[in-house]
Structures are given as structure tokens and as C-alpha cells.
Amino acid sequence: HQDLPILVDGLAAFAEKAALELDPVLAAAALAFGFVYIHPFEDGNGRLHRYLIHHVLSQRGFNPQGLVFPVSAVILDKIEDYRKALETYSRRLLPHIRWQSTEGGNVTVLNETTDFYRYFDATPHAEFLFECVARTVDVDLPMETAFLRRYDHFRAQLLVMVDMPDRLIDLLFRFLHQNDGKLSKRARQREFAAFTDNEASQIEAIFASLNAG
Numbered sequence: 001h002q003d004l005p006i007l008v009d010g011l012a013a014f015a016e017k018a019a020l021e022l023d024p025v026l027a028a029a030a031l032a033f034g035f036v037y038i039h040p041f042e043d044g045n046g047r048l049h050r051y052l053i054h055h056v057l058s059q060r061g062f063n064p065q066g067l068v069f070p071v072s073a074v075i076l077d078k079i080e081d082y083r084k085a086l087e088t089y090s091r092r093l094l095p096h097i098r099w100q101s102t103e104g105g106n107v108t109v110l111n112e113t114t115d116f117y118r119y120f121d122a123t124p125h126a127e128f129l130f131e132c133v134a135r136t137v138d139v140d141l142p143m144e145t146a147f148l149r150r151y152d153h154f155r156a157q158l159l160v161m162v163d164m165p166d167r168l169i170d171l172l173f174r175f176l177h178q179n180d181g182k183l184s185k186r187a188r189q190r191e192f193a194a195f196t197d198n199e200a201s202q203i204e205a206i207f208a209s210l211n212a213g
Contacts, residue, residue, distance in 0.1 A: 028056035
């Protein structure tokens with residue numbers, strides 16, 4: 001615990017100066033993984049770690065202003081590769097740390113370890129993050145953009161046919177998306193009981209036309 005202020009101050013100094021001269025992805029990897037190794041809090045370190053990745057990329061203008069760059073979703077999807085990246089350093093570090101367990105179920109470190117966290121090799125972490133960023137740009141963002149475009153077209157065509165609140169349009173689109181473009185018997189009897197058979201068929205046809213386009 002006595003090392004935490006020094007390490008956190010060092011991380012902040014890196015973010016304010018040296019990181020600004022690095023490629024945004026390299027800076028994000030060094031800062032975010034450096035933070036998660038320091039592990040300054042009892043809870044929430046992982047969430048803050050992912051926030052730092054987003055923050056650095058956004059701060060450096062990596063993504064357009066106002067756009068949430070969904071790299072966290074890719075990281076979570078590649079969670080085993082993420083763990084491997086973490087362990088490339090943590091496993092090598094463990095033999096060099098002397099510690100003993102405490103009554104509270106925690107540990108006390110018995111030797112000097114500050115430099116282990118101050119000067120770690122972030123190459124595997126940067127490579128992993130570059131892979132995640134590449135998939136976000138090449139796969140996830142185009143898919144999300146296409147999904148939103150389909151939704152906008154669906155909504156516009158639906159409102160020509162019938163007046164409907166956005167909440168119900170959202171629900172209807174999700175139902176059709178999850179059920180191969182068809183409204184189930186249960187959905188017709190419950191959430192969308194107000195639709196006539198003709199309206200339900202027209203709505204399914206509108207959704208099918210999105211895929212045809």
C-alpha cells in the first residue's frame with residue numbers, strides 16, 4: 001500500500017507527458033494495463049482499466065467526437081486472449097515477489113516491488129489492444145452501423161403505415177431481429193395484440209425488405 005501513491009503519481013505523469021508522444025493505442029495499452037497491474041482499489045479496477053482505454057483513445061482524437069468506440073465489447077469477446085496478455089507479465093513476476101498471507105485473507109508483500117510495476121514490458125498488451133481496435137474498426141463498427149441504418153429505414157417505413165411510439169418500435173424491431181423477421185404467436189397475443197393480421201404481415205414484409213436491400 002505504501003507504494004501506491006508513488007505508482008499512481010507516476011502513471012498520471014506518464015499520461016500527461018510521455019503518453020502524448022506515443023501512438024494512441026500504444027499510450028492506451030501502457031496506461032490502462034499499467035493501472036490494472038498497480039490495482040489501487042479493492043473493487044472496480046477492471047472497469048476503470050477499460051474506461052482508461054476509451055478515455056485515451058477519445059482524448060487523442062482516435063475516434064470521431066461523440067462516437068463511443070466499442071472496443072470494450074471486443075475485449076470482453078476475446079477475454080481468454082485478454083487474460084493471456086495479463087499473464088505474460090504477472091506470471092513472470094510472481095517468483096520475484098515475497099509475500100505472506102494475512103488474517104483478513106489478503107497478503108503482505110515483504111520485498112521492494114515498485115520497479116516491477118513502474119517498468120513493465122507492455123508489448124503483448126499493445127499487440128492485443130491493436131488486434132481489438134482492428135476488429136472494432138473492420139468488423140464491429142460496420143456491423144453496428146449497418147444495424148442502425150436498418151433500424152432507421154424500418155422506423156421510417158413503419159411510421160408511414162401506422163403511428164407508433166419509439167419505445168414500441170424499438171421492441172418490435174428487436175423481436176423481429178431475434179426471431180428471423182417473424183412475429184411469434186406469443187408476441188402477437190401480448191405485446192403486439194393491437195396489430196391486425198394484415199398489419200403484422202406488412203410489418204414483417206418491411207423488415208424482410210431491409211435484408212433484401
